[in-house]
Amino acid sequence: MGLITFRDVVKKYDTSLIVNYLNFKIEEGEIFGLLGPNGAGKSTTINMLSGLLELSGGDIAVDGRSIRKQPLEVKRRIGLVPQELAIYETLTARENVTFFAKLYGLPGKLLRERVDEALRFVGLLDRAKDKPSTYSGGMKRRLNIACAIMHRPKLIIMDEPTVGIDPQSRNHILESVRELNRLGSTVIYTSHYMEEVDAICSRIGILDQGKLIAVGTKEELKRQAGQAERLVFEIDRRDEPALAEMEGHPGVKRVEESDDGRTLIVTVKDSPSILQDLLFIIQKHGIALRQLTRIEPNLESLFLQMTGRTLRDE
Known part of the structure; x- marks a missing residue:
């Protein structure tokens, strides 16, 4: 009790x-x-x-x-x-x-x-x-x-x-x-x-x-919210075959790209186990990786996902 x-x-x-x-x-x-x-x-x-x-x-x-x-x-x-x-x-x-x-x-x-x-x-x-x-x-x-x-x-x-x-x-x-x-x-x-x-x-x-x-x-x-990490890849050029291969990876939930295709935001289930696979895909297709950023789920994003509002919303 x-x-x-x-x-x-x-x-x-x-x-x-x-x-x-x-x-x-x-x-x-x-x-x-x-x-x-x-x-x-x-x-x-x-x-x-x-x-x-x-x-x-x-x-x-x-x-x-x-x-x-x-x-x-x-x-x-x-x-x-x-x-x-x-x-x-x-x-x-x-x-x-x-x-x-x-x-x-x-x-x-x-x-x-x-x-x-x-x-x-x-x-x-x-x-x-x-x-x-x-x-x-x-x-x-x-x-x-x-x-x-x-x-x-x-x-x-x-x-x-x-x-x-x-x-x-x-x-x-x-x-x-x-x-x-x-x-x-x-x-x-x-x-x-x-x-x-x-x-x-x-x-x-x-x-x-x-x-x-x-x-x-x-x-x-x-x-509970099923939140996942996001990996942000900044690359030198857009590449359709690489994008398709990433999207087909079983550990990837979603791939979003910028208008010019040089920024990929990859939502993953378990980044440590998947990151090496994604880096291999980029290397295999001859793409230059300029920067990689990990965005971990936080309370703010969790709260927004569960309530549809930010904590400070009136």
């Missing part, structure tokens, strides 16, 4: 089905990326998991507790980093984290220790007495994280935590996610930046139109 289990989870608004019978598990210790184009149901799913929205059907279990039957027990195990900043500009950083620590019922000495620990973790302990109005956008995002982790939750949900910040702050947050995971927290991570998900997530789920259309490691998803 996973740390988080979705069982036939449904969310309806009037007659509109926003989340459509989700069934999947997230294992303890994972950094799980939840991807989907706008309107796919990601925020709705996260809001149901964190107890901010009621389910229309099904159930979600966190650490064996039902969000329907034991909502407070579930919420105690979750730290939520929302996309919209959940901090108070009129309070200092320490007062912000203290406020949320009290909501979780942390007592006196332990509360003070956890507040300092959280601020130290996000690199803001030296600015603890300052108000967020004096912070940069990246610092506010880091304070947002501190408010979510001071009770050491088993599950941390991070919804677009790097929106609108500079690259240095983004790298700091990504490293913080890795460190939180190393310290024992399971993380659910959503982002519009595919490179972030690629860099930190151990497994990925793709939502589209309220349905989970794929889930697995990056390698598993690529196999």
Whole structure:
């Protein structure tokens, strides 16, 4: 049994089905990326998991507790980093984290220790007495994280935590996610930046139109989609017999050529075993190879293939 289990989870608004019978598990210790184009149901799913929205059907279990039957027990195990900043500009950083620590019922000495620990973790302990109005956008995002982790939750949900910040702050947050995971927290991570998900997530789920259309490691998803590598050959001239021989190779899925025939894009099932054959064909026909480039399948192309949209499509 996973740390988080979705069982036939449904969310309806009037007659509109926003989340459509989700069934999947997230294992303890994972950094799980939840991807989907706008309107796919990601925020709705996260809001149901964190107890901010009621389910229309099904159930979600966190650490064996039902969000329907034991909502407070579930919420105690979750730290939520929302996309919209959940901090108070009129309070200092320490007062912000203290406020949320009290909501979780942390007592006196332990509360003070956890507040300092959280601020130290996000690199803001030296600015603890300052108000967020004096912070940069990246610092506010880091304070947002501190408010979510001071009770050491088993599950941390991070919804677009790097929106609108500079690259240095983004790298700091990504490293913080890795460190939180190393310290024992399971993380659910959503982002519009595919490179972030690629860099930190151990497994990925793709939502589209309220349905989970794929889930697995990056390698598993690529196999599910039947994605293949592409080899780009830049040659000195067009050659019909060579092109026909390439197209007839059992390991070649497709051959595309430029208008002048001097660039061939060959989609293959297994490039290491086929590459030598293709190079032999080129050499046999007396063609000069000017450049060879391998294009491996990536999450961006995988996502586009599965949803018909890019991750940043509105």
